[in-house]
Amino acid sequence: MRLKRIAILAFALPALAGNAFASEPLRVCAGENDLPYSDREGKGFENRLAEWIAADLGRPLQYVWWQDPRYFIRDQLDRGLCDVVMGVDTGDPRMLTTAPYYRSGYVFVYRTGEGMEVKDWDSPFLARAEKIAFMPATPAETMLRKIGRYSDQFHYLQALVDFKSRRNQYVRYDPERLVREVAMKHADLSVLWGPQAGRYVKAAAGALTMEVIPDRQTRADGERVPHHYSTSVGVRKDESDLRNAIDRVLKKRQKDIENLLQAEGVPLLPIDEGKTVATAAIRPES
Amino acid sequence: MQLRPLAKAVRSVILTAGLVAVCDGVSANPALDRLSRDDRNWVMQTKDYSATHFSRLDEINVSNVKDLKVAWTFSTGTLHGHEGGPLVVDGIMYVHTPFPNNVYAIDLDDPGKILWQYKPKQNPAARAVACCDVVNRGLAYVPAGDHGPAKIFLNQLDGHIVALNAKTGEEIWKMENSDIRVGSTLTGAPFVVKDKVLVGSAGAELGVRGYVTAYNIKDGKMEWRAYATGSDEDLLLDPKFNEHNPHYGQFGLGLSTWEGDAWKIGGGTNWGWYAYDPKLDLIYYGSGNPAPWNETMRPGDNKWTMTIWARDVDTGRAKFGYQKTPHDEWDYAGVNWIGLSEQEVDGKVTPLLTHPDRNGIVYTLNRETGSLVNAFKIDDTVNWVKKVDLKTGLPIRDPEYATRMDHETKGICPSAMGYHNQGIESYDPDKKLFFMGVNHICMDWEPFMLPYRAGQFFVGATLNMYPGPKGTLGQVKAMNGVTGQMVWEVQEKFAVWGGTLATAGNLVFYGTLDGYIKARDSRTGALKWKFKLPSGVIGHPITFEHRGKQYVAIYSGVGGWPGVGLVFDLKDPSAGLGAVGAFKELANYTQMGGTVFVFSL
Numbered sequence: 001m002r003l004k005r006i007a008i009l010a011f012a013l014p015a016l017a018g019n020a021f022a023s024e025p026l027r028v029c030a031g032e033n034d035l036p037y038s039d040r041e042g043k044g045f046e047n048r049l050a051e052w053i054a055a056d057l058g059r060p061l062q063y064v065w066w067q068d069p070r071y072f073i074r075d076q077l078d079r080g081l082c083d084v085v086m087g088v089d090t091g092d093p094r095m096l097t098t099a100p101y102y103r104s105g106y107v108f109v110y111r112t113g114e115g116m117e118v119k120d121w122d123s124p125f126l127a128r129a130e131k132i133a134f135m136p137a138t139p140a141e142t143m144l145r146k147i148g149r150y151s152d153q154f155h156y157l158q159a160l161v162d163f164k165s166r167r168n169q170y171v172r173y174d175p176e177r178l179v180r181e182v183a184m185k186h187a188d189l190s191v192l193w194g195p196q197a198g199r200y201v202k203a204a205a206g207a208l209t210m211e212v213i214p215d216r217q218t219r220a221d222g223e224r225v226p227h228h229y230s231t232s233v234g235v236r237k238d239e240s241d242l243r244n245a246i247d248r249v250l251k252k253r254q255k256d257i258e259n260l261l262q263a264e265g266v267p268l269l270p271i272d273e274g275k276t277v278a279t280a281a282i283r284p285e286s
Numbered sequence: 287m288q289l290r291p292l293a294k295a296v297r298s299v300i301l302t303a304g305l306v307a308v309c310d311g312v313s314a315n316p317a318l319d320r321l322s323r324d325d326r327n328w329v330m331q332t333k334d335y336s337a338t339h340f341s342r343l344d345e346i347n348v349s350n351v352k353d354l355k356v357a358w359t360f361s362t363g364t365l366h367g368h369e370g371g372p373l374v375v376d377g378i379m380y381v382h383t384p385f386p387n388n389v390y391a392i393d394l395d396d397p398g399k400i401l402w403q404y405k406p407k408q409n410p411a412a413r414a415v416a417c418c419d420v421v422n423r424g425l426a427y428v429p430a431g432d433h434g435p436a437k438i439f440l441n442q443l444d445g446h447i448v449a450l451n452a453k454t455g456e457e458i459w460k461m462e463n464s465d466i467r468v469g470s471t472l473t474g475a476p477f478v479v480k481d482k483v484l485v486g487s488a489g490a491e492l493g494v495r496g497y498v499t500a501y502n503i504k505d506g507k508m509e510w511r512a513y514a515t516g517s518d519e520d521l522l523l524d525p526k527f528n529e530h531n532p533h534y535g536q537f538g539l540g541l542s543t544w545e546g547d548a549w550k551i552g553g554g555t556n557w558g559w560y561a562y563d564p565k566l567d568l569i570y571y572g573s574g575n576p577a578p579w580n581e582t583m584r585p586g587d588n589k590w591t592m593t594i595w596a597r598d599v600d601t602g603r604a605k606f607g608y609q610k611t612p613h614d615e616w617d618y619a620g621v622n623w624i625g626l627s628e629q630e631v632d633g634k635v636t637p638l639l640t641h642p643d644r645n646g647i648v649y650t651l652n653r654e655t656g657s658l659v660n661a662f663k664i665d666d667t668v669n670w671v672k673k674v675d676l677k678t679g680l681p682i683r684d685p686e687y688a689t690r691m692d693h694e695t696k697g698i699c700p701s702a703m704g705y706h707n708q709g710i711e712s713y714d715p716d717k718k719l720f721f722m723g724v725n726h727i728c729m730d731w732e733p734f735m736l737p738y739r740a741g742q743f744f745v746g747a748t749l750n751m752y753p754g755p756k757g758t759l760g761q762v763k764a765m766n767g768v769t770g771q772m773v774w775e776v777q778e779k780f781a782v783w784g785g786t787l788a789t790a791g792n793l794v795f796y797g798t799l800d801g802y803i804k805a806r807d808s809r810t811g812a813l814k815w816k817f818k819l820p821s822g823v824i825g826h827p828i829t830f831e832h833r834g835k836q837y838v839a840i841y842s843g844v845g846g847w848p849g850v851g852l853v854f855d856l857k858d859p860s861a862g863l864g865a866v867g868a869f870k871e872l873a874n875y876t877q878m879g880g881t882v883f884v885f886s887l
Contacts, residue, residue, distance in 0.1 A: 089737060137745065
């Protein structure tokens with residue numbers, strides 16, 4: 001074990017030859033309460049990834065926590081309070097992003113063995129479902145509006161955060177709760193980003209089915225609504241050396257990352273599927 | 287002793303009937319109109335159909351107001367912001383509260399006892415949907431008539447309008463007006479005209495499409511509903527809509543000034559006040575801000591949000607509509623109070639309406655034609671606009687204070703709260719002066735659409751608000767609505783949110799956010815009396831007479847946007863040259879808690 005780490009250090013150092021502070025901490029901005037991605041106790045799968053990257057770069061890992069995901073790029077990363085962000089959309093224009101290390105999609109989650117099958121937004125079950133749990137401000141919301149199931153779910157959407165007003169504050173929708181709602185038969189269906197659902201679906205041990213939604217959706221006005229996204233690590237725009245170093249780590253760790261995500265229950269899609277539409281991921285929905 | 291007050295009561299009634307010529311009572315709800323002109327009563331939030339909020343009572347006057355004392359008080363049993371004011375009809379006071387919107391009737395002969403109380407059961411989701419605290423702006427009353435017994439009308443936060451028996455508090459009918467599932471709530475006060483009660487809508491922040499609805503007072507049957515966006519038919523445009531001012535825009539614009547279907551969630555709710563001219567048989571009100579706040583997402587003029595409307599009462603058909611802030615970028619929701627007056631313009635007595643808008647401009651229009659008479663800044667620190675071109679009706683903007691995505695615009699005056707918000711103002715027809723509680727708050731504004739991950743976006747705007755250049759948060763002004771001349775103005779440390787009451791005793795009363803009720807000489811602005819209430823004021827004072835004695839009443843109960851929302855909205859205490867601290871200071875002066883205070887000599 002000890003030997004191996006030294007070997008890694010020796011390997012990593014030349015890569016950072018231009019950086020006089022190679023042993024400075026690698027400061028990672030992460031949510032302190034953002035499972036399954038990260039939390040302060042290190043229980044998220046992005047905690048793991050951050051540990052690997054820091055180790056392989058030979059730098060001690062230091063977390064810079066955020067509570068509100070809206071502003072941390074501007075107020076923490078851009079201001080130099082941290083250097084790295086895990087799990088950003090590939091090509092996010094606010095940052096320099098690495099090559100994608102995985103690609104996944106939005107999913108339907110429903111109870112197994114009740115005779116229902118929801119593979120796409122045109123499933124007849126969507127019209128019949130009584131309650132639908134979903135993340136607001138995501139493609140799920142856009143599509144529910146399109147099929148006319150948004151307004152009748154509005155009250156339930158508020159109930160999922162105990163009627164906290166979202167005006168001018170960040171109110172967290174807990175993905176574990178969204179999945180649990182289905183398991184407990186409070187909702188018939190849940191729609192969310194696969195990587196957020198994976199571990200909770202897996203924990204249900206077969207009681208729940210997770211179906212990746214095909215990436216061919218359009219809004220009522222014909223505009224594309226991307227459902228599959230590639231994920232990268234982000235750094236400040238002028239940190240191409242750091243980005244390149246992380247890219248090398250990600251490449252080297254490719255198998256570990258795949259195992260990590262599979263163990264997590266993240267539905268994985270071929271990374272090269274995203275090559276043609278990488279920028280579409282950044283288009284805002286309205 | 288007994289004789290004098292009696293004589294006075296009689297005199298005040300005669301005076302009222304003799305001098306207030308604005309309402310002829312031709313076709314208004316005649317019984318209600320008559321009651322509103324008897325100054326012993328206070329039968330509508332706006333006092334009368336012209337919304338003068340002015341009383342002929344003068345037992346309390348500029349020379350004796352210093353002796354004003356608390357006569358009695360009543361706890362509303364409710365926290366949060368108490369907007370609006372109580373009603374007084376024939377010896378009974380009707381008190382309303384914020385959510386859960388309880389109603390109390392109090393016998394003025396024995397104010398120690400509650401005659402009846404109504405406590406509605408409401409959907410708790412309404413609380414989450416309400417944008418700016420769970421306020422309610424008051425009740426409406428109609429005397430007994432063909433429609434049945436005297437009624438009290440209550441708008442509930444969860445979107446229902448309820449008619450109660452004014453004698454017993456029994457529910458007579460109930461209608462759903464707004465659907466909280468789509469984010470629509472009800473916070474404004476109903477308004478009775480003829481055999482109809484008008485009800486607005488709220489919730490533009492959440493992408494609601496605004497409308498005003500007329501219900502029959504007898505059974506709640508919907509008579510008409512007019513939207514602020516959409517097709518001409520949905521807007522209920524009269525074939526002669528804006529015939530006197532075609533340059534305001536006429537037909538098809540409720541659709542064509544929006545991109546695609548955006549008009550369906552375009553906002554334009556109305557949660558403010560109404561005025562009515564019985565001679566022209568027109569009602570007046572303002573529609574509010576377009577949605578969403580983030581202007582980049584809704585290119586176009588966004589008609590007919592931000593509009594002063596004149597509609598026929600019987601059909602709802604719009605005779606004119608004047609959009610004050612085309613394509614709003616600052617949340618200058620145009621729902622504010624509109625006061626009617628008869629004043630000389632170019633040597634001719636003209637029927638006018640005057641509207642202090644959130645955007646910091648006071649608009650005076652000929653209320654028969656809709657033509658602009660004047661449009662001037664309520665304060666010289668208004669900076670988003672250079673002036674309003676009276677020929678075109680368009681604001682000439684200062685591009686420096688425009689807002690756009692991911693750009694922080696600093697020092698915009700007024701702030702999103704407006705230099706004037708929901709307060710009901712008063713008009714003294716003898717002095718030809720409007721008395722205005724004015725906010726003095728500016729802001730930095732940054733609209734954002736921030737990606738998080740996998741197509742998830744946070745959309746909104748970051749706001750920082752702070753005192754305007756004069757260093758305080760509020761002002762009170764006496765204003766001529768035709769010339770734009772300010773006869774006097776005074777600074778207030780905190781905002782005067784609820785509005786003013788003017789009386790023939792040469793007095794103007796108002797409450798402050800930190801909890802003072804004050805009386806000033808309406809001729810000079812000199813402070814004549816003040817009293818510290820337990821909680822801050824965001825409602826308006828009223829006056830009435832009972833058994834020959836004049837009283838002044840006001841709600842104490844801080845909250846609303848300034849009291850709760852604003853403190854809550856502020857993120858960075860160092861922002862705004864450290865002045866953000868001024869808002870936080872409010873918590874050192876007052877806390878929540880609802881009470882009715884009644885004063886007399």
